[in-house]
Amino acid sequence: MHDANKPRDTRAPVVGENVTRLDGAAKVTGVARYVDDLPAMPGELHGATVRSPLPRGVLRAVMLDPSFDWSDVTVVTAKDVPDNVVQLIVDDQPVLAAERVNHRYEPVALVACADKAKLARAVAAVTLDIEPLPAVFDAEESLLGRTVIWGESNVQNRYLITKGAADADDGEAAFEAALRACDVVVRGEYSTHHQEQLYIETNGMVAWWDDDGVHATGSLQCPYYVHKAFKRCFHLEPEQIHITQAVTGGGFGGKEEYPSLIAMHAALLAKKSGRPVRMIYDRVEDFEATTKRHPSRCIVETGCDADGTLRALKMRVLMDAGAYVTLSPVVLSRGVLHAGGCYRWRDVRIEGVSVATNTPPNGAFRGFGAPQTTWAIERHLDAVARRLGIDAGELKRKNLLAEGDSTATSQVLHGSIGGAECVEKAFAASDYVAKRRRGPIVEGRKARGIGCSVFMHGGGFTGSGERMLKGKVAVDLLLGGRLEVRSASTDIGQGTETIFAQIAADAAGVSISAVSVAVPSTTRVPDSGPTVASRTVMVVGSIVERAAREIAERVEAVRRAGESFAAAGDRLLAQEGPQTALVQYEPPAWVNWDDKRYKGDAYPVYAWMVDVAEVEVDLDTFETRVLEFWSAADVGKAIHPLMCKGQLEGGSLQAIGWALSEEVVWKDGAIVNPRMTNYIIPTALDAPPFHTILVEAPYAHGPGGGAKGIGELPMDGGASAVAAAVEHAIGVAIDHLPLTPERLFAAWARSNSEAAQ
Amino acid sequence: MKVALKVNGVQRHVDMAPLARLLDALRGPLGLTGTKEGCGEGECGSCAVFLDGVPVNACLVPIGQCDGCEVVTVEGLAAAGHLAPLQACMAEHGGAQCGICTPGMLIAAEALLRRNPDPTPVEVRTAIAGNLCRCTGYERIVQSVLHAAHELRSTEKGAAE
Numbered sequence: 001m002h003d004a005n006k007p008r009d010t011r012a013p014v015v016g017e018n019v020t021r022l023d024g025a026a027k028v029t030g031v032a033r034y035v036d037d038l039p040a041m042p043g044e045l046h047g048a049t050v051r052s053p054l055p056r057g058v059l060r061a062v063m064l065d066p067s068f069d070w071s072d073v074t075v076v077t078a079k080d081v082p083d084n085v086v087q088l089i090v091d092d093q094p095v096l097a098a099e100r101v102n103h104r105y106e107p108v109a110l111v112a113c114a115d116k117a118k119l120a121r122a123v124a125a126v127t128l129d130i131e132p133l134p135a136v137f138d139a140e141e142s143l144l145g146r147t148v149i150w151g152e153s154n155v156q157n158r159y160l161i162t163k164g165a166a167d168a169d170d171g172e173a174a175f176e177a178a179l180r181a182c183d184v185v186v187r188g189e190y191s192t193h194h195q196e197q198l199y200i201e202t203n204g205m206v207a208w209w210d211d212d213g214v215h216a217t218g219s220l221q222c223p224y225y226v227h228k229a230f231k232r233c234f235h236l237e238p239e240q241i242h243i244t245q246a247v248t249g250g251g252f253g254g255k256e257e258y259p260s261l262i263a264m265h266a267a268l269l270a271k272k273s274g275r276p277v278r279m280i281y282d283r284v285e286d287f288e289a290t291t292k293r294h295p296s297r298c299i300v301e302t303g304c305d306a307d308g309t310l311r312a313l314k315m316r317v318l319m320d321a322g323a324y325v326t327l328s329p330v331v332l333s334r335g336v337l338h339a340g341g342c343y344r345w346r347d348v349r350i351e352g353v354s355v356a357t358n359t360p361p362n363g364a365f366r367g368f369g370a371p372q373t374t375w376a377i378e379r380h381l382d383a384v385a386r387r388l389g390i391d392a393g394e395l396k397r398k399n400l401l402a403e404g405d406s407t408a409t410s411q412v413l414h415g416s417i418g419g420a421e422c423v424e425k426a427f428a429a430s431d432y433v434a435k436r437r438r439g440p441i442v443e444g445r446k447a448r449g450i451g452c453s454v455f456m457h458g459g460g461f462t463g464s465g466e467r468m469l470k471g472k473v474a475v476d477l478l479l480g481g482r483l484e485v486r487s488a489s490t491d492i493g494q495g496t497e498t499i500f501a502q503i504a505a506d507a508a509g510v511s512i513s514a515v516s517v518a519v520p521s522t523t524r525v526p527d528s529g530p531t532v533a534s535r536t537v538m539v540v541g542s543i544v545e546r547a548a549r550e551i552a553e554r555v556e557a558v559r560r561a562g563e564s565f566a567a568a569g570d571r572l573l574a575q576e577g578p579q580t581a582l583v584q585y586e587p588p589a590w591v592n593w594d595d596k597r598y599k600g601d602a603y604p605v606y607a608w609m610v611d612v613a614e615v616e617v618d619l620d621t622f623e624t625r626v627l628e629f630w631s632a633a634d635v636g637k638a639i640h641p642l643m644c645k646g647q648l649e650g651g652s653l654q655a656i657g658w659a660l661s662e663e664v665v666w667k668d669g670a671i672v673n674p675r676m677t678n679y680i681i682p683t684a685l686d687a688p689p690f691h692t693i694l695v696e697a698p699y700a701h702g703p704g705g706g707a708k709g710i711g712e713l714p715m716d717g718g719a720s721a722v723a724a725a726v727e728h729a730i731g732v733a734i735d736h737l738p739l740t741p742e743r744l745f746a747a748w749a750r751s752n753s754e755a756a757q
Numbered sequence: 758m759k760v761a762l763k764v765n766g767v768q769r770h771v772d773m774a775p776l777a778r779l780l781d782a783l784r785g786p787l788g789l790t791g792t793k794e795g796c797g798e799g800e801c802g803s804c805a806v807f808l809d810g811v812p813v814n815a816c817l818v819p820i821g822q823c824d825g826c827e828v829v830t831v832e833g834l835a836a837a838g839h840l841a842p843l844q845a846c847m848a849e850h851g852g853a854q855c856g857i858c859t860p861g862m863l864i865a866a867e868a869l870l871r872r873n874p875d876p877t878p879v880e881v882r883t884a885i886a887g888n889l890c891r892c893t894g895y896e897r898i899v900q901s902v903l904h905a906a907h908e909l910r911s912t913e914k915g916a917a918e
Contacts, residue, residue, distance in 0.1 A: 024848025027856030028840060030791015030831035034857060037790035200795040200803055200891055201857040249793070249857030250891050283796045493855025493892045642897070646851040649894030676800035676889065684882040684895040692896075 014502045014512045015704040018642040021498040022517070023247070023491065035204040035218040035246040036280045044206075045074065046116050047269045047279040050109040050126045051289065052101035055358040055669030056135040056149065059101055062109050065125035073122045074273035076110040081268060086324075087232035088225075088257055092150075093324035093361065095233055095264050101130060102149065103323035103360050104669040105289045107261070112269040112277050135358035137669055139297060139320035142355040149323075150356030156321050157329045157354045159336050161598045163410055164347035165312075171349070178347045179312040182303025186384045190300065190376035191736045192719075194664040195293035195654075197365055198681055201249020202286040203258060207266035208276035213240025214267050220259035221251045222530035223488050227522045229260035230267065244521035251492040252654070253364030256532050257326055258290045287674035291363025292664060294319040294331055294354075298339070298376035303347075308388050310399045312347040313408070315339050317373055319354040322361035328354045331362075333462050334533075335369025337602045338716070340408030341377035342419055342456040343399040348408045358669050364532060366651060367715035370457055371658070378453045378720035379735050382727065391436050392724060396454045397423050411601045416708065418634025418697035419608040423454060425693045426610035426632035435614070440729045445619045448627070451724025452612045453717035458603025459699075459709030460535040463593035470584050471529035471540055475504060475547035477555065477579035481566025483508055483548060486518040488528040489540045494711060495643040496536055500544050502639055503703050507545040508552035510565060515548075526582065534607070534709025537639060541703040543583040550581035588701050605699045607708040608634040611652065611721035613688075617729045622741040622748065624660055624726055626688040629718075634695040636708030641694055648714045649690040655718025657682045663738050760824045764789065765833030775821025779813075780804045782820045783830060791831040791860050795889065802888030805861035806830045812868040814887075831860035834867065842912070843867055843905040852901030854892035862888045866902045874910055878903065 026032040050062075062077050064070060078084055078098035086093040097108045109126055113119040135149070136142045142154040150156065166175035179185060205218030213236060220226060223243040230241045243263070248255060262279055270277040281289070296319050303312040317336055321328035336352035367374075385392035400419050406412045427433055432452055441448040460466050474486040485504050491497040497517040505512040518524055528540045552565075558575075559568035572579060593600040612630040617623070631648055638644040661680040665672040673679050698706020719737060726744070727733045732751045734744065758775045761768065764787055771786045783789045783806070795801035797816050804815040807829035834841050843866055846852065853859045862885055869876055869884035876884070881902045882895065890898060 018849075020849050021853070023856065024853060025840060025844075027853045027859050028831075028844035028848045028863065029835050030789070030860050032856055033790070034793070036794075037784075198891055199855070199857075200801060200889060201793070201855070202795075248855065250855040252891070283798075495854070642851045643854075646854060646893055646897050649896045650854065650892045651894075653894035654891070675798065676796040677798060681889060681891065682895075683886045683889065684899065685886045687882075687895045689878070690894055690896040 011511050013506050015506045015639050016641065018640060019498065019502060019512055021495055021643065022501060023497055032247045034201055034249050035206060038206060038217065038246060041208060041276040044276040044278055045112040045114050045269065045273055046119050047110060047112040047266050047277045048119050048123050049107045049265060050111065050123055050128065052097065052104060052106040052108055052128065052130065054101060054130050054132055055104045056133045057101050057130040058133065059097055059099055059108065059128065059130055061129040063127040063129060065127070068122065068125040072113060074112040074269055076268045076272055080272055081233065082235055083233050085232060086261060087229045088326055089329055090325040093326065095261065103358050105360055107265065110265050110269050112273055135669055137357050137359060137666065139295065139318050139355050139357060142357050143318060143353065149358055154355045155353060156325050156356060157332050159333060159352040159598055161336055161348060161350040161408055163345065163408055166347055166349040175312070175314065175347055175349045179301065179303045179314060182311050183306040184387060185301065185303045186387050187301040188380050188383050188735060189297065190379050191297045192372045192375050193295050193737050195365060195658045195662055196287055196664060196679060197252040197254030199250030199252060199254055202281040202283060203255065203262050203290060204280035205259065205263045205266045206276060206278045207263060207270045209270055213242065215242040216263040216267055217244040217246055218259060218263060219248045219255055220245055221255045221490050221492055221532065223520050223522050224527045225257060225530055226260045226263045229264060233264050242521065242523045245490045245519065248490060248492040252366045253368065253532070254290060255492065256364035256530060258363065283676060284674045287679065288671050289360060291326065291361055293365040294321065294328065294362040294369065294372065296335070296372035298373060300376055300380045302380060302384060304384060308390055308395050308398055310343055310345055313340055313345045315350045315376065317350065317352040320357050320362060321354045322357060322359045324361045326361045326363045328362065330462070331369040335373045337409065337458065337462060338370035339373035339377060341374065342401050342454055342608065344401055344405050345408055350408060366654065367712045368533065370712065370716045371655065371719065374455050374716040375720050375737065378455065378717065379723060382724050383733065393427065393432055393436065393452045400454065407602070409602045410599050416605050416636055416697045416699040418695045419454065419456065421695045421697065422608050422610040422632040422634050425695060426612050426630050429691055429693060430612035430614070430630040432612050436728065446616050447619055447729040448614065448616045449725045449727070449729025450612060450614045451721050451728050452610060453721040453724065454610050455717040456606040456608045457534060457713040457716055458606050459538045460603060461533050463595055463602055466539060466585060466587045469529045471543065472526040472582060472584045473528050473540060473543040473547050474526050474580050474582045475544065475551050477551050477569050477573060479570055479573060481510060481564065481569045482514045482516065483510060483551060484516050484518055485544055486525040487540055487544065488520050488525045489536045490520050490531045492531065494647055495640060498643070499537055499639045500541065503541050503545050504548035506704065507548035534711045534713065536711065537707050538702050538709040539585055541707060542701060543585050545703040547581040547583040550583065551579060554579055604701065605708055607636065607710045607713045609713050609717055611717045613721040613725045615722060615725040615729055617726055622745040624739060624744065626656055626722060628691065629688040630691045632693040632695055633710060633713060634697045635710045636699040636702045637696050637704050637706040638694050639704045639707050644694060644710065645692040647710055648692050651714025652690065652718045653682055653687050655715050656722055659719035659722040659737060660739055663740060758821055760820050762823045762825065763827040765829055771820065773820050775819060777820045778816055779818040779820050779823055780815035783815060789830050789832050793857050793860055795857065802861040802865060803858050805864040805888065807864060812864050831863055834863060842908045843870065846901045846905035846908065850901040850904050851893065851897030858888055858890045862890065862898060870906055870909060874906060876906055
């Protein structure tokens with residue numbers, strides 16, 4: 001089956017083909033090794049975490065029960081941490097709480113023991129003496145700053161985006177004047193709630209020390225995040241740190257920054273005990289302690305002409321960061337950058353604020369701020385359409401950004417703009433226009449309606465991010481005409497390994513079976529940047545392509561007439577020694593971003609998507625079922641159409657779950673429902689049939705003929721499409737997530753009593 | 758407690774507390790880590806295995822009840838080094854992404870196809886409703902199972918003719 005020996009021009013391209021995923025066989029036979037499947041190392045201990053039972057307080061003491069046998073138990077507290085800071089953006093989060101606790105479940109002490117049953121008793125034998133302090137749980141309350149829990153005012157970050165009138169010296173007044181001068185001004189408030197990533201594999205890590213330094217292997221998205229955290233925490237040289245990804249059972253952002261913490265915890269225990277330590281969270285601990293999607297509250301006011309031409313947008317975006325900063329500045333940034341939606345605005349004033357609360361830090365979750373602001377702008381345009389008496393789909397289509405238009409950050413769009421085509425295709429496939437016009441269908445106690453959302457999502461890091469990041473990839477020429485791709489981009493289910501192999505195979509002109517992709521380990525792979533921000537295919541894939549092409553060119557330069565690629569490659573290796581192409585990413589030269597004024601090319605390109613949801617609301621129970629879900633997405637170029645659709649559908653269902661059933665219930669900073677039994681994600685019966693249409697408006701700088709990033713895109717719009725459909729079905733506009741039966745019933749009852757008055 | 762059980766066709770023995778979970782026996786002394794733990798309370802289905810031909814969540818079964826039983830795990834689905842059609846279809850048609858739910862999903866789907874070789878999409882969805890997947894949106898899993906059902910029927914038809 002090995003056709004690497006064939007002359008390289010006879011093979012068919014694999015980009016655009018649905019090749020069997022390279023990790024498929026291992027995953028369907030059960031041999032793929034996730035972190036908890038790795039065999040126990042000699043002398044291995046199990047590790048566990050002692051967490052704060054209070055949301056805020058002064059930590060006075062960590063006390064060990066003197067009647068407990070601690071002889072075979074290792075205990076680690078803050079005083080054992082060489083540099084007690086989680087390295088990320090702001091140095092505000094300790095690896096283990098030292099003097100203060102700032103949220104419930106905050107890690108305070110660590111214990112390790114060979115006997116798992118005894119380990120649980122050891123956790124219970126640690127008592128924390130904490131003097132309670134007043135806590136703040138609500139972002140609006142935190143913004144008022146009456147109780148200061150973070151910094152001087154609780155405010156972690158602020159951004160301001162201005163355009164048109166708002167750019168003037170007296171911007172705020174000039175913008176207000178422009179807004180008030182509009183024919184129709186509509187104001188609304190929209191909020192979103194926490195969401196748990198709920199990857200089916202919990203966070204887990206194994207760590208050990210040896211002569212080479214420290215090793216951590218586990219479930220993670222970003223090996224170099226962990227590497228940087230270790231460098232800081234343990235004051236080690238980079239080459240002493242070996243971070244390796246095990247097969248990872250889903251991430252969705254939940255394994256972006258969090259794994260640094262659990263890896264450091266395992267390594268601290270391993271260091272002190274001198275033994276390998278395995279830490280695997282159970283579901284409840286994972287749910288309680290790890291990051292969630294930031295709750296948000298957006299106040300939106302817009303002005304438009306009587307014919308629905310949008311003119312002015314004012315928005316205040318408030319995000320709840322939780323107790324520490326973690327990635328909140330970047331989440332808020334992506335949130336405000338997507339707050340204008342995919343529409344033309346003449347005047348814009350978008351203000352973003354993130355504040356601290358005494359809840360576990362919120363962090364990365366697919367969409368990264370954009371689902372929150374997309375919810376706000378899409379629901380708001382539904383409200384504008386209602387006011388104007390026109391269909392929301394028509395209003396959105398009419399104002400859609402097109403070639404040469406400028407976004408809220410004054411970025412002028414050129415090329416790869418598939419929005420209009422997505423609208424046409426999604427509307428046609430779902431019969432949206434006719435179904436909207438026909439109105440809701442009520443049969444017995446069931447009401448059916450249809451709704452849409454239109455949105456776009458920027459690929460890659462924001463603004464100058466990719467320029468600063470300098471992601472790298474290496475491709476090696478191996479014997480027998482084989483190539484190995486070495487990158488830090490992890491496959492967490494989305495198919496990175498397969499897609500990189502496809503891209504490299506076509507770029508080098510070899511068979512896909514001649515390409516292997518290295519396990520991401522900081523010892524072996526260069527820093528390609530993190531596996532986040534819809535950047536893996538579009539950004540990292542583009543340098544995989546360049547590196548593979550470079551290797552092929554070297555082989556081609558020595559290849560004799562009639563000689564196979566493999567033979568030429570082997571000769572090159574024999575004569576010249578190892579052949580590695582190390583390529584660094586360079587964003588397109590025209591990308592111009594002003595970080596101070598928040599203006600310019602926020603992202604080099606956007607992927608576009610239109611969702612149409614058809615729902616049925618039970619008028620007795622107020623349960624909402626999504627009956628069918630149509631999407632059209634402009635992905636630039638689908639490297640692997642089947643996996644591309646799988647990403648879009650999986651993301652859409654996460655959005656539907658966020659809209660309808662997923663709700664983290666809080667009481668005094670604690671989570672009431674940290675289980676799969678009471679935090680309800682959709683099952684196969686809750687999920688609608690997905691009808692997914694791929695639109696390809698190629699991006700000139702994307703790999704494989706124009707691929708754009710789509711990993712996060714589907715998370716952005718599903719909730720607002722569902723809410724629009726519910727509104728169509730029962731005539732009640734819901735502006736606050738989630739649309740659980742209780743909330744829907746309350747809103748319906750309220751609207752009926754208002755109508756009666 | 759000493760427990761004798763047949764696992765994937767092989768007679769095995771474990772010595773564990775009677776209330777220890779079948780899941781821990783499989784993943785621990787029996788060395789079969791293909792069966793996954795997602796929640797530990799019978800909600801996610803990642804640990805589904807056949808126990809005397811019936812799909813069960815191995816996290817809810819005490820090993821003390823397994824004496825003399827026959828267990829089939831995901832490792833037992835592939836026959837003689839070849840993927841079973843269901844496994845191949847799951848890999849080829851997008852049914853597996855991160856793969857952590859896949860072993861349990863395969864057991865649930867296999868149970869369905871044994872009793873219903875020609876299921877409708879809704880029957881597939883019902884059969885796998887006890888298995889949570891966070892990656893796929895289920896669409897490709899349903900398609901994978903339908904493809905496998907079709908393939909199995911054509912093979913059987915071919916064999917019969």
